[in-house]
Amino acid sequence: MSNERPLPILTDHNRPFWQAAAEHRLVMPSCNACAKLFYPIGPVCPDCFSQDLGWKQVSGRGKISSFVVYRQAFFAFFKDKLPYAVAQIELDEGPRYSANVLGVDPAQLHIGMEVEVSFERVSDEVTLPQFQPRFAAALQAVDAQ
Ligand SMILES: [Zn+2]
Numbered sequence: 344m345s346n347e348r349p350l351p352i353l354t355d356h357n358r359p360f361w362q363a364a365a366e367h368r369l370v371m372p373s374c375n376a377c378a379k380l381f382y383p384i385g386p387v388c389p390d391c392f393s394q395d396l397g398w399k400q401v402s403g404r405g406k407i408s409s410f411v412v413y414r415q416a417f418f419a420f421f422k423d424k425l426p427y428a429v430a431q432i433e434l435d436e437g438p439r440y441s442a443n444v445l446g447v448d449p450a451q452l453h454i455g456m457e458v459e460v461s462f463e464r465v466s467d468e469v470t471l472p473q474f475q476p477r478f479a480a481a482l483q484a485v486d487a488q
Contacts, residue, residue, distance in 0.1 A: 348420040357384050364470045367462045373399040382438035403460030405434040412449040446475040
C-alpha cells in the first residue's frame, strides 16, 4: 500500500476547476442554456443536456447534507489522520460537493452544520477545496486582524 495521498487526475474537462482552486476560488460547472450550476463535472448539463457549459464562482458556503467518519484507513496516507470526516456539502448555490471537514472533532459534525470552503495546497497542480465550520472561519479572520 503506497503512502502517497490519492489525488485527482487533471483532464481538459476538470482543469478549470483545479486552476480556480489553486487561486482559492471555488467554481462549479454552469449551463449557459438553462443557467443551472451542477456537480460533478460532466460533458453535458444534467438538467437540459446542453453542451454549452461554462464555470461560475460560488460563495464557498453551504451546509453538511451527509457525512461519514472514517475510522479505518483504506489508503496508507490516511492512517495517521484517523478518525477523519468526509462530508457532502450542499452549497448555498445548490450543487453538492464532497470534501473533508477540517478544524473540528468529527464527533461534533451534524447534518445542517454551516460550513465554509478553505483550501489545502497538496501539490503544484492540486489544491483541494476542503471545508470547515463557519464559526472557525470567522475566528481565523479575527485572528488575522
Ligand atoms: Zn442546462
